[in-house]
Amino acid sequence: VIGDRDFSTRRRRRAGSAVDLALLAGGVIAMAGSGAAAGSAWADLRHARASLDETRRATAEAEGKARALAGEGGAAGLLGARAIWTLEAPPPRVVAAVAQAMPDDVRLDSLALRYGTELEVDMSVVARSAAAYDAFLEGLAKSGSFSSVAPGNESRDRLVRASVRARYRRSDP
């Protein structure tokens, strides 16, 4: 009635060994994952910084050239000024800007564009009512496309007939 006994001299494997291995593997995996994430974050940061630096460099370069060009202007006299106005304010653009400020009850009878060092705009308009004409003047002044909006002669019969002078305002680059 003697039970089986182990008389071997070999060291017995400890019961917790498999758990230890699993824990170790988990640690290794966690470390590897963390390292990979850190590497990826670092690569992304380097890439983002390089893009930012490149963009800032290009911006500074463009601004430098623009400053130099802006400093050059104004030496070409009247013809040069007219050439720039012709380029930046061709008649369709000015007409569109006038039309945008024009209520339905106002009609343009004549329009003169004088290209010089400034672009002077003379308009003759016919409005169905004084209120419509007022709205047109206000629309011109608020449009941002015109400055020095000055109403001229005005006659009121059944309709309001009036002249308006203004300066076209180009957008500054």
Added chain:
Amino acid sequence: VTRRLAALALAALAAVVHFAFTVPTRREVAMTVDAYGRARVDRHAAAGRLAALERRRDARAKAVSAANAAADPAATTRAVRLAVSRVLETSGAGGVHLGIRPGPEGADVAVTARGSADDVVRLAGDLARPEVGVVLGLVQMTRSADLVGVQIQGRGVARP
């Protein structure tokens, strides 16, 4: 016990790397990307401003150099007439009268025409195109009945 300690150490190290390096780095990436977005907007604005100034410089230089280089006023006048004629041929306006005379800086251009409002505005716009070589001086549009009359004066600087 040694394995457990090693596992614990690795896990702790992974946590330290994550919280001390990866998280702040990701935050910095996000901030850098935001700054990059703003920088791109700035670059776009700067490029637009530069392009507009370059167009101004080119238009001014073209007008002035063409006017100064007009050694043969007759040749300049012919070149201007040819360029303006091409525009007039494709315009929908009628009653066209074209006057071109040699002037001190290029050629004096005078065009009168009649047509619908769209046609005369388009004609004036086409004449103002840089490749035509007319620097505008006066554009006058007057409504009469259903049509609009247009009178255009300018300086032709097209090169022969």
